[in-house]
Amino acid sequence: MPERKPLRSYVLRQGRISAAQTRALETLHERLGVAYRDAPLDARALFGRAAPLVVEIGSGMGETTARIAAEHPENDYLAIEVHAPGVGSLLRLIEEKGLANLRVIRHDALEVLQHMIPDGSLAGLHLFFPDPWPKKRHHKRRLVQPPFAALAARKLAPGGLLHSATDWHDYAEQMLAVFSAEPLLENTTSGFAGRPADRPLTKFERRGLTLGHEVYDLLFRRRP
Numbered sequence: 001m002p003e004r005k006p007l008r009s010y011v012l013r014q015g016r017i018s019a020a021q022t023r024a025l026e027t028l029h030e031r032l033g034v035a036y037r038d039a040p041l042d043a044r045a046l047f048g049r050a051a052p053l054v055v056e057i058g059s060g061m062g063e064t065t066a067r068i069a070a071e072h073p074e075n076d077y078l079a080i081e082v083h084a085p086g087v088g089s090l091l092r093l094i095e096e097k098g099l100a101n102l103r104v105i106r107h108d109a110l111e112v113l114q115h116m117i118p119d120g121s122l123a124g125l126h127l128f129f130p131d132p133w134p135k136k137r138h139h140k141r142r143l144v145q146p147p148f149a150a151l152a153a154r155k156l157a158p159g160g161l162l163h164s165a166t167d168w169h170d171y172a173e174q175m176l177a178v179f180s181a182e183p184l185l186e187n188t189t190s191g192f193a194g195r196p197a198d199r200p201l202t203k204f205e206r207r208g209l210t211l212g213h214e215v216y217d218l219l220f221r222r223r224p
């Protein structure tokens with residue numbers, strides 16, 4: 001059977017990158033970034049301790065990621081983002097705030113999950129405002145589909161939390177249906193979760209709220 005074409009959930013926009021972001025990629029990445037490798041990541045060696053590990057997919061410009069890491073020094077965080085300006089921006093935040101518990105990797109999150117994150121190893125997985133791909137013909141590029149739910153569930157430790165949020169109603173319904181159908185996941189509530197008080201507002205969320213969109217959080221747990 002021919003292999004299924006891998007999902008490309010993003011388009012690498014040319015976009016502007018600031019001088020400061022370029023400098024951060026050049027000077028901070030070696031120390032505060034993680035290079036992609038086709039081999040399991042040793043999180044203990046990376047952070048120099050054993051602590052619960054939370055992965056964020058699509059950290060954007062990284063403000064929310066940095067805030068969460070600063071507010072939870074008991075956890076370690078690995079942010080995954082393909083967009084160079086976002087990675088540069090987050091590297092600067094890690095340096096400025098002296099965040100020893102946050103590192104960033106510039107690569108496709110699906111490949112990072114598949115090849116670098118050991119099964120059953122994550123305390124949490126964050127997916128905040130993934131690209132909504134609103135046109136029907138683009139829905140196939142949405143990250144949250146059954147193979148993603150299975151992959152995410154496999155990477156979580158039993159009891160680990162999958163937290164996603166979106167401001168697109170039909171994508172929220174899709175997330176709810178897809179995560180609910182994954183046998184290894186259970187909803188921590190019925191339907192959508194209320195907005196957790198400890199999730200800071202993200203850049204894309206702010207944009208959605210300005211457009212009058214409602215925001216939906218989903219909080220699923222990996223079954224024992």
Ligand SMILES: C[S@@+](CC[C@H](N)C(=O)[O-])C[C@H]1O[C@@H](n2cnc3c(N)ncnc32)[C@H](O)[C@@H]1O
Pocket residue numbers: 009010057058059060061080081082083086107108109110128129130131132202203204205
């Ligand atoms: C709509 S933005 C949301 C950013 C941020 N979470 C926020 O709420 O402000 C989605 C982000 O996910 C990133 N992204 C999409 N697919 C990705 C993938 N497969 N691997 C890594 N990053 C991805 C995009 O580059 C983009 O920065």
